[in-house]
Amino acid sequence: MTAAVAALAAFGLYVWTAAPDLTLVDSGELALAAVNAAPAHPPGFPLWVATAHLATRLPLASPVRLLNLLSALAAALAAGALLIAGERLLAAVGGGHDGARRRLIAAGGGALLFATSLNPWTWSALTEVYALNLLLAAAAVACFATAAAAIGPLAGAGSAKPSAGRAEARAGGEPSPAAARWAAVGVLLGVLALANHHATAVPVLLALGLLLWGLAPRLLRHRLVGGALAAGGAATAALYLWLIPATARDPGLRWGGIDGPSLLLRHVLGQQYRLQLGGAGEARQVLGEFFGTLFFGCGLPVAALVVVALILPGGGRPPEPARRRTRFLAAALLALVGLNLLLSVLYVAGPEDRMAYDLPATIGWCLLAALGLWKLLGPAPGAGPAKTEAGGGSAATARRRATALVMLVGGVAWNLWANLPRAALREERSARRFVEETLGGLPDGGVVLTTEWNLYAPYLYLRHVEGYRSDLRVIDLLLLRRFWYYDYLERELPELVAASRREFDAFREQVTLFDLGRPYDRRRMQPLYEALVARWLEIGQAAGGAYVDWTSREHPQEASWMRRLPLAPDGLLLTVAAPGAPPPPITPKDAANLAYLRSRLTPEALTGDLSNLPPRHHPYWRVWRNYQLAVEASLLLAARRGGEALEERRRAYAAWYPEIDLAVERVRAQSAG
16 A cells, blocks of 8 residues: 555656657657558567557556656556565565564655656656566566565564464475466566666666575475566566568658568667767766666665665664574665666766666666665664664664654655756757757758757657658658668558659669678668769758758767758758758747756857757757857848848847857857958
């Protein structure tokens, strides 16, 4: 019942802070995959896709709002599961020498600190796969802990009247059926997490195996556990195999072009991300972000409780077996943190997803905090357990309890103060606004080339689910490096492909060889690529407009050829001007919208210094950068025209663009040069 109350309270908080609409990064593409019951980007996330597809069928709200609430529900249930996990783990190591109330308070405190920590809170607010893995991991730990609690205390001084099941366990026989069933369910949940986000499931599985080996080793050999391992493996394999027919039925992107086992394996292993193995410099950066997520995202009071869990002896006079089990529990939870750190350093995810890879460590960290609270709530050395449970005890015991209360309240207050501004997305509408302001005023049939995933991913959802601007030909230049994307272009933009058939087929042939790791002609790749995009821009000009975005112009792989184009600023895009065409008019952007996009950014980030900007918020900076470049480009046009145009722009922008004077100075320097 207490766990249900905790989950319900967390759900209320998460619903209040959840995004009402599309968010940046992968949410648009994932929402499209959920609606279509289709594979998402590698590794495909079949368990999340199947669950999310069912959620989108509910006639309660828009699909994307339902998916945001699905994340809120999963994260809230994870908090409830963590309370059960903490209480049962403490029961497993306590040996009957602690009170049930003490365990419940400590575990509840750990769950409360977990629910308000930045990492779980962040992923509760938007359409992503990580909240589901968080729930599976926390539930698996809770099941393992429940199994261990039925066996763990038996190695020490147990109850004076053990049950038959306990007597068998003490004698070295089979564990009780209940313990075996709980362990089997934990194994099943842990293995199923591999069908969702396998990278973050692996450290949890390893740590759970270590935990069970130390607290209830006989369960590892139980037939139910072995059967659950086999069943979970078969279910995981079946879910991934389902991606093959799901791809064939997908009316959308059909990411990966999965038409058989070989391409399925390639997709699951994430071959397109093979370059993301981190170097030494990146590893140091990830190391700092990892500990920042734990120390500051969970709060310094939680870090202090972790120190208590690792170095402070338990209260009272527990027997030596109980002390050994407590030390082992602390070591196992610390091992989970270490395994997660190893994953994060060896595989460097993008800044916007990097924190999600640290979620298993957050589970271990908050369970260690619960262990620290449990130690502080116990009697001081020399006091008996009876006094502790009754609420009495020495002055030293009272001081320990007061310290525990201060650290718990301080930790929750820290989290609410520090994390609410960063985790709350209840007013978040950046993705839809960015798409609508970028594409809304373009002529029918226009061609738009982009490398900005924060534009393309939400556009995919809006186009395929809501029918928004399906008349445009919007093409992701980075996806042109993937062989399967050409099938999508042929289905969605048949007239454009037909008009560029010769260039399209020539480049597609080389890309297919490159993407599948086969020999290709390196010398021909760039000329073929430029010929294809040039042909598309030519077609767009004839149809009403050809455009590139600011991100593409600044992209290292695109800048060299794109800057040779006759580009002119046109709103949030750059139009590819025909020879001799006059420049487009200068149009101020919506002041309120830009102020909204900048609301989460630090002053340093406004000048391009991202060191103090949380990596999770880098996408906001990337979107805001498009606005900044558009504003400064319009200023440059005004400066080149001379007269009062520049001062008029400066006065118009000053109210909502505080850096206007710096921008004007840069523009004047460029104009003079």
